Amino acid sequence: MRVMVLVKANADSEAGVMPSEEMLAEMGKYNEELVNAGVMVSGEGLHPTSRAKRVRFDGKERTVLDGPFTETAELVAGFWVWQVKDMDEAVEWLKRAPFQADEVEIRPIFEAADFGEEFTPELREQEDKLRERIAAQQA
Numbered sequence: 001m002r003v004m005v006l007v008k009a010n011a012d013s014e015a016g017v018m019p020s021e022e023m024l025a026e027m028g029k030y031n032e033e034l035v036n037a038g039v040m041v042s043g044e045g046l047h048p049t050s051r052a053k054r055v056r057f058d059g060k061e062r063t064v065l066d067g068p069f070t071e072t073a074e075l076v077a078g079f080w081v082w083q084v085k086d087m088d089e090a091v092e093w094l095k096r097a098p099f100q101a102d103e104v105e106i107r108p109i110f111e112a113a114d115f116g117e118e119f120t121p122e123l124r125e126q127e128d129k130l131r132e133r134i135a136a137q138q139a
Contacts (some may be wrong), residue, residue, distance in 0.1 A: 002041065002109040003082050003090045009075035010102055014048045014068065019099075026098035034082070039093060043080035073103075081109070 019027070034040035049067035056063040069075060084090045090106045097104070112124055119127075 001084060001086060002111070003084060003087070003106050004109055005043075005080040005082060005090070005094060006076050006105040006107065007045075007078040007099075007101055008103045008105065009049070009072045009077040011072060013077035014050070014072055014075065016048050016050070023099065030096065030098050033096075034080070034093065037093075039082045039084060039089075041081040041083055043078070045078035046076060049075055 031040060031043065034043075049069040052067035052069065054065040054067070054069070056065065082090055082093065084093070087106065087108070094104055094106060112119055112127065
């Protein structure tokens, strides 16, 4: 199963405080362990919301909001996508993370089988073609 690991923002991440050289080295080592184990699919840190925008949808109307956004408990500072056998494995990997975060959330990513009969063979084929194009563009 694939999971998204959401690292929640805090006052430091929202203030743009960068990690120390020591922390960057520890995270690099941890990420290398994830890659070597075949767990890490991707992962990135995010700039603070002072550089962000939100788009609100109300029917056909769109409203653009400029950051920063104040509810840090609701904000994400970074993420990983992991391939794991189950949630227990994801939790065990996360427990080994070298950083001190207030909270990190792990959420399963929908797979094709999760959508049931509504995800017809035609829709699956379309999705497969899009994924192939994405992979080719990134190569």
